[in-house]
Amino acid sequence: xxxxxxxxxxxxxxxxxxxxxxxxxxxxxxxxxxxxxxxxxxxxxxxxxxxxxxxxxxxxxxxxxxxxxxxxxxxxxxxxxxxxxxxxxxxxxxxxxxxxxxxxxxxxxxxxxxxxxxxxxxxxxxxxxxxxxxxxxxxxxxxxxxxxxxxxxxxxxxxxxxxxxxxxxxxxxxxxxxxxxxxxxxxxxxxxxxxxxxxxxxxxxxxxxxxxxxxxxxxxxxxxxxxxxxxxxxxxxxxxxxxxxxxxxxxxxxxxxxxxxxxxxxxxxxxxxxxxxxxxxxxxxxxxxxxxxxxxxxxxxxxxxxxxxxxxxxxxxxxxxxxxxxxxxxxxxxxxxxxxxxxxxxxxxxxxxx
Amino acid sequence: xxxxxxxxxxxxxxxxxxxxxxxxxxxxxxxxxxxxxxxxxxxxxxxxxxxxxxxxxxxxxxxxxxxxxxxxxxxxxxxxxxxxxxxxxxxxxxxxxxxxxxxxxxxxxxxxxxxxxxxxxxxxxxxxxxxxxxxxxxxxxxxxxxxxxxxxxxxxxxxxxxxxxxxxxxxxxxxxxxxxxxxxxxxxxxxxxxxxxxxxxxxxxxxxxxxxxxxxxxxxxxxxxxxxxxxxxxxxxxxxxxxxxxxxxxxxxxxxxxxxxxxxxxxxxxxxxxxxxxxxxxxxxxxxxxxxxxxxxxxxxxxxxxxxxxxxxxxxxxxxxxxxxxxxxxxxxxxxxxxxxxxxxxxxxxxxxxxxxxxxxxxxxxxxxxxxxxxxxxxxxxxxxxxxxxxxxxxxxxxxxxxxxxxxxxxxxxxxxxxxxxxxxxxxxxxxxxxxxxxxxxxxxxxxxxxxxxxxxxxxxxxxxx
Numbered sequence: 001x002x003x004x005x006x007x008x009x010x011x012x013x014x015x016x017x018x019x020x021x022x023x024x025x026x027x028x029x030x031x032x033x034x035x036x037x038x039x040x041x042x043x044x045x046x047x048x049x050x051x052x053x054x055x056x057x058x059x060x061x062x063x064x065x066x067x068x069x070x071x072x073x074x075x076x077x078x079x080x081x082x083x084x085x086x087x088x089x090x091x092x093x094x095x096x097x098x099x100x101x102x103x104x105x106x107x108x109x110x111x112x113x114x115x116x117x118x119x120x121x122x123x124x125x126x127x128x129x130x131x132x133x134x135x136x137x138x139x140x141x142x143x144x145x146x147x148x149x150x151x152x153x154x155x156x157x158x159x160x161x162x163x164x165x166x167x168x169x170x171x172x173x174x175x176x177x178x179x180x181x182x183x184x185x186x187x188x189x190x191x192x193x194x195x196x197x198x199x200x201x202x203x204x205x206x207x208x209x210x211x212x213x214x215x216x217x218x219x220x221x222x223x224x225x226x227x228x229x230x231x232x233x234x235x236x237x238x239x240x241x242x243x244x245x246x247x248x249x250x251x252x253x254x255x256x257x258x259x260x261x262x263x264x265x266x267x268x269x270x271x272x273x274x275x276x277x278x279x280x281x282x283x284x285x286x287x288x289x290x291x292x293x294x295x296x297x298x299x300x301x302x303x304x305x306x307x308x309x310x311x312x313x314x315x316x317x318x319x320x321x322x323x324x325x326x327x328x329x330x331x332x333x334x335x336x337x338x339x340x341x342x343x344x345x346x347x348x349x350x351x352x353x354x
Numbered sequence: 355x356x357x358x359x360x361x362x363x364x365x366x367x368x369x370x371x372x373x374x375x376x377x378x379x380x381x382x383x384x385x386x387x388x389x390x391x392x393x394x395x396x397x398x399x400x401x402x403x404x405x406x407x408x409x410x411x412x413x414x415x416x417x418x419x420x421x422x423x424x425x426x427x428x429x430x431x432x433x434x435x436x437x438x439x440x441x442x443x444x445x446x447x448x449x450x451x452x453x454x455x456x457x458x459x460x461x462x463x464x465x466x467x468x469x470x471x472x473x474x475x476x477x478x479x480x481x482x483x484x485x486x487x488x489x490x491x492x493x494x495x496x497x498x499x500x501x502x503x504x505x506x507x508x509x510x511x512x513x514x515x516x517x518x519x520x521x522x523x524x525x526x527x528x529x530x531x532x533x534x535x536x537x538x539x540x541x542x543x544x545x546x547x548x549x550x551x552x553x554x555x556x557x558x559x560x561x562x563x564x565x566x567x568x569x570x571x572x573x574x575x576x577x578x579x580x581x582x583x584x585x586x587x588x589x590x591x592x593x594x595x596x597x598x599x600x601x602x603x604x605x606x607x608x609x610x611x612x613x614x615x616x617x618x619x620x621x622x623x624x625x626x627x628x629x630x631x632x633x634x635x636x637x638x639x640x641x642x643x644x645x646x647x648x649x650x651x652x653x654x655x656x657x658x659x660x661x662x663x664x665x666x667x668x669x670x671x672x673x674x675x676x677x678x679x680x681x682x683x684x685x686x687x688x689x690x691x692x693x694x695x696x697x698x699x700x701x702x703x704x705x706x707x708x709x710x711x712x713x714x715x716x717x718x719x720x721x722x723x724x725x726x727x728x729x730x731x732x733x734x735x736x737x738x739x740x741x742x743x744x745x746x747x748x749x750x751x752x753x754x755x756x757x758x759x760x761x762x763x764x765x766x767x768x769x770x771x772x773x774x775x776x777x778x779x780x781x782x783x784x785x786x787x788x789x790x791x792x793x794x795x796x797x798x799x800x801x802x803x804x805x806x807x808x809x810x811x812x813x814x815x816x817x818x819x820x
Binding site: 021031184 | 366389391392393395399537538539540734737738740741745747751754755759762767770
């Protein structure tokens with residue numbers, strides 16, 4: 001009894017109970033508060049949007065708007081949220097008219113203020129708004145945001161900079177576009193789509209200054225943006241002594257390019273020590289295969305990597321000089337069960353399709 | 355008496371450690387949710403990235419799911435996603451699952467050669483819907499859920515697959531949200547969504563039309579339990595990239611990586627957890643990254659057991675699955691490349707989730723004996739019990755606060771009050787009962803008794819009859 005119950009443990013238990021009870025009460029207050037704020041915000045947004053939807057619709061139609069009252073900062077923030085949605089949903093003259101209207105009532109001033117002093121959500125809203133408004137006075141503020149560690153806010157600030165001046169933005173942001181691995185590739189591709197030509201030009205110009213990681217990311221962006229590098233660069237990238245990630249990224253680009261000029265260099269990579277490179281090389285070679293390549297493709301059927309074997313079998317099944325009869329004969333001649341299985345699947349596919 | 359003292363101290367120490375662990379996870383979840391809320395604006399803007407969405411195969415294993423399968427598939431057909439195929443795998447059902455699918459979706463037999471990437475039970479037939487060309491049904495011999503998923507993986511044509519339980523209803527934006535981590539990070543291997551309790555809700559034409567609470571006390575207790583598990587359990591682990599469980603009811607996987615590690619293991623009862631722990635072990639040992647992310651706002655609604663027997667079987671199965679998964683992948687524990695998964699999550703799971711129930715039972719017993727033998731007074735026993743219960747109530751309240759802060763799922767204030775009261779009741783009997791079942795699960799794993807899935811009674815009462 002003396003050892004345990006009368007010890008300090010009991011006091012600690014009492015204190016813990018009181019503390020947790022107090023914290024529970026605080027949390028209950030927070031739950032009530034969250035519910036109240038949620039309801040209040042939803043209500044005010046509904047009232048505001050009911051009032052402003054007809055006005056914005058009128059602006060789109062070219063009418064002169066009647067602003068119901070003097071707008072305070074909160075109203076302008078709600079309006080910015082509404083406007084961003086409309087702006088990204090419509091195009092043409094209507095979009096221009098809306099943009100002019102929003103600037104006239106001073107929403108860009110609010111966004112400019114919040115991009116410096118607002119919280120994270122407000123900075124995000126301001127970046128998106130200032131980009132959509134093409135407000136070039138925001139350039140330096142956006143640049144500061146791009147340099148922050150916050151992946152989401154910085155990426156949207158970069159987007160805004162691209163909207164303001166794509167050439168200058170690509171020039172200044174290139175190290176980050178290629179260096180920030182956490183920037184969402186799909187969003188990045190989407191925002192670079194409007195400036196593809198400038199981006200391609202800058203990539204080619206700056207290629208030699210990029211390190212390997214940056215080159216890999218540049219190649220990936222080239223694939224997603226449907227861009228190509230010069231022949232000289234691609235030939236240099238196809239050297240067998242390069243690492244697997246760089247070669248894989250290059251081969252993915254060449255798979256899209258389908259240019260027979262690279263055939264022999266791609267075939268050289270069939271001997272690469274990395275199985276992923278061999279598989280990717282056989283895959284990239286598939287669309288540009290030549291009847292002379294049958295022998296080496298048969299050799300690839302014996303590769304240790306199943307993906308490589310399957311791609312080799314796929315390429316062979318597409319070869320017009322081999323045909324279904326040739327493929328069947330090849331299958332029967334194969335002694336390795338794994339090679340046999342790879343060709344057998346392709347035979348079955350061909351038989352079904354005919 | 356010395357033994358009693360040791361047990362009592364171990365129990366107290368265990369309680370302190372587990373609660374500190376939960377509170378830390380809770381704090382990490384708060385940070386995650388604050389960030390998520392600040393980014394809500396982005397979800398409200400037009401989503402124009404659909405061209406970059408990876409095609410997804412929804413794999414739906416179905417065994418005797420006649421009551422709910424059609425509604426679930428209808429719900430899946432309405433998902434907002436640009437490229438999706440639905441593959442239902444009828445795992446040798448003995449009821450009218452296949453017939454119900456045929457009647458609702460006009461299936462026609464197809465022939466398609468597929469290489470068997472993962473070995474499975476014999477496939478008896480492949481069907482495609484005449485109404486929905488992206489809906490396929492695989493009819494195969496019974497081989498269990500893992501085997502069905504493997505058959506689905508063999509058949510699927512997409513780089514990502516989503517494993518969904520046949521009795522589940524996905525929210526319309528659920529898949530779009532679940533796929534976001536894959537768009538953001540090409541290295542992503544798995545993303546898991548939130549599971550919520552559908553008992554008490556209403557579904558019509560595959561849509562969730564009313565969010566309510568069940569009147570069944572067991573279902574209510576599980577609502578709070580699920581909130582706790584998902585909102586601060588997985589969200590917290592996600593921040594550390596140390597998630598070891600993605601619910602088998604709703605998870606999105608990179609197919610290539612799953613095939614690389616051999617697909618789902620068919621000889622385990624907790625195939626969902628085993629796969630995630632194995633992915634961590636194998637990929638990390640190769641020096642590769644293994645990002646697994648939890649997406650709190652991607653929601654799947656599912657029916658939970660409403661009777662003691664089914665719930666007991668489920669919990670015993672979960673516990674056994676947990677032990678099997680950890681034991682099969684013990685190489686991850688404190689491995690050089692294990693990261694937070696091997697150094698934090700694995701030991702936490704091992705001590706507090708796998709062996710914790712045993713410690714708890716011994717603790718309850720030794721505390722009781724300590725009172726009986728006058729080692730501690732009834733007052734002391736009462737104070738210590740109150741402090742343990744109060745922490746439990748605090749954690750349940752915190753889960754409710756996180757829910758209200760981010761999602762506002764339950765529209766009525768009365769529902770929140772009910773859930774809070776349930777969170778208090780949880781500590782008086784339900785938690786102890788759960789602990790007891792988990793000890794049985796632990797025993798069954800140690801004794802290696804034959805594993806059984808048991809029968810899950812699906813009422814489907816939350817689904818409108820249309």
